[in-house]
Amino acid sequence: DPKNPIRTTDPGALQMLEMIKDKNIETVYDRVVAQQPQCAFGYKGICCRICIAGPCRVKKEDGPGSRGICGASAYTIVSRNIVRMIAGGAASHSEHARHVLHTAHALVDGHADDYEIKSPAKLHKLAEKLGVATLDRGDKDILRDVVEIGYADFGRYQDRPLAFLDSFMTEGRRKKFQHTNIMPRNIDGSITELIAQTAMGVDSDPVNIIFGGLKSALADLGGEYIGTNLSDVLFGIPEPIVSEANLGVINPKMVNIAVHGHNPVLSEMVVAAARAMKEEAVKVGAEGVNIVGICCTGNELLMREGVYLATSSASQEMAILTGALDAMVVDIQCIYPAVQTIAECYHTKVITTEAIMKVPSAQHIAFNTTTAMEDAKKLIKIAIEAYKHRDPKKISIPNEKHKLVAGFSVEALTEIFSKINPERPISVLTDAIQSGQLKGVCLMAGCNNLKRAQDESHITVLKELVKNDVFVISTGCSSGAFAKFGLMSPLAVDTYAGEGLKSFIQTLEAANPQLATGLPLVFHVGSCVDNSRAVDLAVAMANELGVDIPKVPFVASAPEAMHEKAVAIGSWCVTMGLPTHVGSLPPVEGSDLVYGITTQIAHDVFGGNFIFEVDPVIGASKLLDALEYRTWKLGIHR
Ligand code: NFS
Ligand code: SF4
Secondary structure, three states, X not given: XXXXXXXXXXXXXXXXXXXXXXXXXXXXXXXXXXXXXXXXHHHHOOEEOOOOOOOEEOOOOOOHHHOOOOOOOHHHHHHHHHHHHHHHHHHHHHHHXXXXXXXXXXXXXXXOOOOOOOOHHHHHHHHXXXXXXXXXXXXXXXXXXXXXXXXXXXXXXXXXXXXXXXXXXXXXXXXXXXXXXXOOOOHHHHHHHHHHHOOOOOOOOHHHHHHHHHHHHHHHHHHHHHHHHHHHHHHOOOOOEEEEEOHHHOOOOOEEEEEEOOOHHHHHHHHXXXXXXXXXXXXOOOOOEEEEEEHHHHHHHHHHHOOEEEEOHHHHHHHHHOOXXXXXXXXXXXXXXXXXXXXXXXXXXXXXXXXXXXXXXXXXXOOOOOOHHHHHHHHHHHHHHHHOOOXXXXXXXXXXXXXXXXXXXXXXXXXXXXXXXXXXXXXHHHHHHHOOOOOEEEEEOOOOOOOOOEOHHHHHHHHHHHHOOEEEEEEHHHHHHXXXXXXXXXXXXXXXXXXXXXXXXXXXXXXXXXXXXXXXOOEEEEOOOOHHHHHHHHHHHHHHHOOOHHHOOEEEEEOOOOOHHHHHHHXXXXXXXXXXXXXXXXXXXXXXXXXXXXXXXXXXXXXXXXXXXXXXHHHXXXXXXXXXXXXXXXXXXX
């Protein structure tokens, strides 16, 4: 029902909405209803605003009204619009990566004393991949060379491929990208080239436009590699860790600070500062400082520090509605401007920290790598001060929260598998698929999109997949959904896993008595930048099986994709050779040609393709079909 304002299934958010129902507070759930019906031209991608002769719309099947003023056809307009979303996504991930790179650079130059090389092991592994010498060298020297390569990936002018992308690929993908001329030379250049390519009066060939888009999508993946790998170097490789999720993690007796956004460079420092400033919180009558995460910076902290996850993107406002959130510290991406509007009805301070991300009337504290700890302490002080101004009458915290196990980097998964087969750990996974115990692997990723009820599609797709013995890894707000519903807990295995998956997980547990916890139903591999970890797993499986990725029983699903970043990720998933389900349609329906390229022709060229399907049960069954087909083919060819 498009008019129903209760557009969520998240049990914490539902409780929160019930608690405030008499208060007349506007939330995202009201605004999404107010936007209905949404513009059909925009929805289909056939509105062009690339020059100011427009906006032009494709109004007719034929004649002058079927084209823009310049004569651009539906296929040109749709393809230009969609690849510009890829450019936006690639820019977002890459700016995030650049920030991590700057921090690593400042560290080796001695200007970031609050940071350290937490994982020399990851640094050495990365150096080896990139061909950086490590023998008899100090860690900082090695890191300096790695950072140089990272910077070169942003702005290289020579004719060589993106190092952080090239060195992680299979041989087959490397050749495919060169052959189709989409291997990016540098990140910044791919994005500007794409904007130039799609400017008024430049490219009108939809195939050429889409291939330009795919180049930027691969640049996006390169940026994600830089982000994940250098974050692991600076903050540690995630390992299995127990935590809790949903709004019930907000503790009325503590100073509560939500870190919201994406960049661990800031939020890791906030966690450290909070630990150091416990006494100051005690002085104002609190038991301490409680950091809770929202969106992907929440995922970063959950993976490495076990920090509680308060909620995911669509329900971000709910954290403030508890009346017990003292500050919301934000960096970049997926932050609703509405958080400030809502915060003004409470004592909550919203604090922005990055030069490119300000919100009118929210406080701005510039966060510098050089003075990181000092800056983070300022943020904590503001929260402690705000705590004193809480209004007890306004406090109402949903009691919903669930135990979870997270922290499954590929290193952590490999370690677990190695207890069964130390020489060829990944064969534990591929053997289980070939024996029929598992149906394959699915990466569940992506956002919330209120075109349907929040989290419903994530939860439905997951339940269908695990019931059918798919090994599911997840990232981003998809992970957020599972965590909030209690599906990332070992307890969920018995209830939801099919017999094959259940026995697979039990075998892993039996071989790993050192783990202090059972294994979960779905394996959290990190933030959206950490979708690169999923590629690492797919590449490892391909190498183990001696095939290229399009033959690996590995699929992806973004049941509730929303952000431009999700468009970029979905696009590189397809070029990597993965069948990729998307449950919220991107604006491509206005051109049968573009729709056909993304869902069919892509398969002929790359071995992966989009599966657009809004019904989560049907979406899941299409993913299962894709897995079954690949496993069957693997069987014949062996
Ligand atoms: Ni990913 Fe993570 Fe969430 Fe979507 Fe936004 S937080 S980077 S973009 S909404 S999954
Ligand atoms: Fe219209 Fe062409 Fe300008 Fe787009 S580029 S707004 S279709 S005139």
